[in-house]
Amino acid sequence: MERIPILRMGQFLLVTIQVDMHDRLALTLQEDLTSRITEHGSRGVLIDISSLEIVDSFIGRMLANIASIARVLDADTVVVGMQPAVAITLVELGLSLPGVRTALNVEKGVALLNAAVASSGAMLEVDDADGED
């Protein structure tokens, strides 16, 4: 079955969407991401949509769902690289993706996630210093 690959980058997951997604593929991605977050205990998810030429309400809702599910699993979601024309269209359509964090590119997205993890997990890191790894 066709799947969108999910890359693991340390405590984060990276998804680069490069195809015009049909609805089934979008739903599969949502399920796959959910299980990978649990599997690796990931603290953040980066979704790179810079290659997406359009985001309709279905894909928009999928992004919002992923963010909500990830939130419950204690992971932050950052959608990166949205094209200007896509952003204008989404706003006109009435979808502002509340609850989804955004960044211009993957690099800035990683910085955002690092900052979020640092502010929420600073204490834990000290405790874990000589634990696993």
Place this chain on the structure above:
Amino acid sequence: MLTARTERIAVRGPHDIVNVRQVVRGWCLAVGMGLVDLTKMVTAASEIARNTLEYGGGGALTIEELRDGVRQGVRLIFEDQGPGIPDIDRAMTDGYTSGTGMGLGLGGTKRLVDQFDIASTPGQGTRVAITKWKAR
């Protein structure tokens, strides 16, 4: 107003939505539409194609290239033989959703295009026509 050429494609399954997006994109490029207008039109097509599939049980899309004097545009006509929409005004309101919790209401889609016409007869089907003109 003149119809320069037309094409008819099926909207029968989820893969057809992807196909609709790609074909409509090609037609918008052919009339020289700008990137933002093109993105809006393709997104609108995707929204209505999904409606045709989910609520209308599938149907067909007719694409027309329009010429009106020096103006050029693309018109999309989606038709299905589904149950129809009983209250169109309500369906046009932002935030309206029917049973499955999908659908953003057609109001958002209407804002993406220059012209939006909808006709629906309960029990017989729905016809949605959207037009976008190339900005000069």
Place this chain on the structure above:
Amino acid sequence: MPATPSRRLPRVLDERFDEILAAWTKEQTNGAKPGTASEGDIRARCSELLSAMRKALASSGADDVQGPAWAPVRDVLQRVSFIRAQQGFTPSETATFVLSLKRPLFEALRASAGNDAEALATDVWGATEVLDRLALFTAEVYMKTREELIARQSQDMLELSTPVVKLWEGVLALPMIGTLDSSRTQVVMESLLQRIVETGADVAILDITGVPTVDTLTAQHLIKTVTAARLMGAECIISGIRPQIAQTIVHLGVDLGDIVTKATLADAFKLALSRTGTTLVRSRNGANPTGSLTTTPR
């Protein structure tokens, strides 16, 4: 049989070239718009056109003004019309350039025709036809130039009215002046988002000091712009909210949501700098009151 005008006109033009040129230049300078062209310029232009006409008449006659032999003449007229359209001449003032040649040319024809009234009438008629066609051509070029000028100006106006300036690494500012309608918002939004991509900016300041009134629709346009920028990963600050606009916004019940607003562009800039990890430190040395900026790694 008198010579046909197409044969006589070039001969007269040839023989009395200097005389015609002098008279025509005089006509032009007398009726010239002050400050648009010097006498030397006018003389040069007239001489150029007369020489081109002489050549064209000699090689192909007067019938085919649109033909290839007349191309150099049309070229001169095109330049004259173009310059006059840009300098704000009226269409009749522009066509007068050609039409004012009638009097000197007719004088020259009369002088050379002697007592042959019939020949003179034929000659004048022939010359009139040529000059009228050339004048019409001038008017056409003038109209086309004006149309292009207007189209370009309105496009320039839209772009000029929405400059996106980079204030600092990662900070853009958009000083908005005038009414924000929906077509304007579209241009503003597109240029802002494009610049965000190009510069990788994290913060954009929308300064509305120059926006005269803010109604519900304007507020909606602003909110849309801010939301689109946020979707791309950039944060917006709205600045320049004058007291009466603040009152209007509250009075209309417009919800700006969680959009950050500041009274002045300076306040917004300070906030933007701190968001991008730059702190503003006033120099301790009193001799240097400008202060200094330090960028701290995040």
